Amino acid sequence: MKQYIGDISERAVGSTVELAGWVHVRRNMGKLVFVDLRDSTGIMQIVCVPQELDEASRTAAEELRPEYVVHISGSVQKRSAKQVNVAMSTGTIEVLAKTIQIVSKAKTPPFEIENEDRQANEELRLQYRYLDLRHERLSKTMRMRHRVMQFVRNYLSEKGFVEIQTPILSKSTPEGARDYLVPSRLHKGKFFALPQSPQQYKQLLMVAGFERYFQIAPCFRDEDARADRSPGEFYQIDMEMSFVTQDDILALTEKIFIDLAHELFPEKTITKEPFPRLNYADVMKQYGTDKPDLRNDTTNPNELAFAWIVNFPLFVKQTNEDHFHGAGKTWAPSHHMFTAPRPEDVALLDSNPGQVRGLQHDLVLNGFEIGGGSVRIHDPAVQQKVFDLIGFTEQQKKQFQHMLTAFEYGVPPHGGIAPGLDRLIMILAGEKNLREVTAFPLTNDGRDPMMDSPSEVEKGQLEELGIALKKK
């Protein structure tokens, strides 16, 4: 098996290595050819001296072009003093090639891999995403995303949280955003919906007695794109706990993010610990937004200004953007319809719903909301009242009957939070766009230019599903 460039250090000087990867740069220096060979772990300078190579390898060295895939064997040697490159982790060594074999050739890429052009046409980048991902910046971001996920999973696992996968073929309920629908073949005329979040499942897992659940969960909302929201799918670090207060949830979450920052991002500093806890009303008055950027220096990407926003109103006025299909009344939930009112405000549900504060908590980072959560309603009577205030019809309430039924069989008090993974990674990576932290994102208008999806399908597929396209 090949060796990885990242595993080769000065200690290997004098030994023979087998490398494989992509030609990053090829430089012809008179008789010598220098190749920067790139693999997933680093870049190694290869020196090709014609008289050291057999004929096939000599020809190969001549033919090499950027992005060719090659196998190279050779001996590790120290670079001469003037060749040393302190900016590279392998900058003091190089490999004197013995054999060079072209594994596969490459056409000239539509954009440069070595020098990324941040102004390159995004449509083109997405069409050739497999080349775009070769850029060091994107490749590093994907690896960082992986480390963050593993950190969170191990952290929560050690604290007794159980990761449980909840269904992706789920049910359409009027939860606030527009659902993606999946027609059922076996039950024609009926549809699954992709989950807007695992909200109901995680609450049912609390009823099931798991007490501590998490999942890095795919979520789906068929909404138009916003700067900090992708169309299509996104991931949330979904956590739910039983027998906890809002303080418990905040304390645990805060600890995760502090430990994460210290362990994985030692170059970053957290502006204020413990995180400030700000009232929604105060923060709106002071900053005019519920996601203020509290950095001391808002141009410093290595500053992490976390804050909690609490005491949100439980309800806001319903707008056209709410997808409570057919709900005719005034109120929409500020967070979602399962958020508990503050106990001291429950009486106001009847007299003055607009004054009720909820046990909602938003985590804000550098001017972005990176996670929202709440203590949930666990009293079926209160849940019914919230449904009524939203204006749900009996039919709409029936779509949540399983929740109300479940709460009759011994429900623990519970709550949680669901930090958005993509938005968190975007901020940590200093990116301005969620597409930069997603391996294969959709465009703003919901297309994948690489796969050319969504796409037309065969007539037979629609027939099997019992659906037809509407005439325009």
Added chain:
Amino acid sequence: MKQYIGDISERAVGSTVELAGWVHVRRNMGKLVFVDLRDSTGIMQIVCVPQELDEASRTAAEELRPEYVVHISGSVQKRSAKQVNVAMSTGTIEVLAKTIQIVSKAKTPPFEIENEDRQANEELRLQYRYLDLRHERLSKTMRMRHRVMQFVRNYLSEKGFVEIQTPILSKSTPEGARDYLVPSRLHKGKFFALPQSPQQYKQLLMVAGFERYFQIAPCFRDEDARADRSPGEFYQIDMEMSFVTQDDILALTEKIFIDLAHELFPEKTITKEPFPRLNYADVMKQYGTDKPDLRNDTTNPNELAFAWIVNFPLFVKQTNEDHFHGAGKTWAPSHHMFTAPRPEDVALLDSNPGQVRGLQHDLVLNGFEIGGGSVRIHDPAVQQKVFDLIGFTEQQKKQFQHMLTAFEYGVPPHGGIAPGLDRLIMILAGEKNLREVTAFPLTNDGRDPMMDSPSEVEKGQLEELGIALKKK
């Protein structure tokens, strides 16, 4: 915050504890009431002595019924000798209740939680899945599933694999099984498809240069249920590697399963190490199946008989079950259309395709196929030839154009394997059905009786998507 029962041992004798959980069993013993209190970590015997309790707690102790949720404070004491229960981890201690508070009441569950009835009506169990999951057996299986996932993720992460999430809103391609479709609202008349596997994405990640990728990936096939296949969604431990031989893939995979078994299932023994590697032709002749049960004692659930099956034919005859919509020719891929032929058999692609063996490998465990994989085609010309042998039209080939294009920009040789997580857990847990290892499974006919999905949706939802139900 409450304490967890699993954290309380004999060392806590004499101290006061705060517990919360569910009433597992309540036994009235004359003046005394014994309660087995269950939380997510264990069961604790609670002794309620009327004269030790205040009036509210005394009343609560009387009212308690199975599955009530309660807060209990009390002092830990040693059990009297005749009360010791060696079968329980907390069997030598008990808590003398000081206060008892009912948090929420429970109706009588439709089936017993304490003594699981394995013959209980499955429809009822799925309808009340949040109660079914309270059964010790299911709860343990979900925790074991979590441990297996974390083991695999940490194992692969340490070996330099990067976990990358690939799209769930993907493209419909004629890949072998029937796709679930998702109508696009922004591009009416077009559809996303849920991925049958991340096959194309993971190969494109190899083109992108990641070299070692993994993901515990949700996969979707709209197939009718089989004993060892769920309708709807399932998870695979998806791994792909560059610059590897089939031997490298087999060796790594084998090591993961051996280490997993040793670490998480010390009570189990592996029948044969290294895993036997059997030729497809031989195994069919000897056992009449390509997934033989090679245990020495097929009644022993703690015996794990792994084996590799290799040298499958690259093609089988096309049948009506293949969803190569419109493909008219004779051949269907034995594994999938991206599997490479054995190098020495490539010439046979023209003369005798039925004789070509593929670089496919199946991992078999106790009579089940728990994972398939292959070295992939990375030569666009060979890929074209395979498409032709399947009988793809130009239109169908065009649906894979992005793969053929990608292979022109420097593709490394690559391959992988994708063990099925659900089936693996099923065997490790000694279960006979995939629904027993899935938190919220669908029924065999593709319904969720708890959520009542799939369900009818509002007319407006379909109008927004530009689709209509076909008249029957």
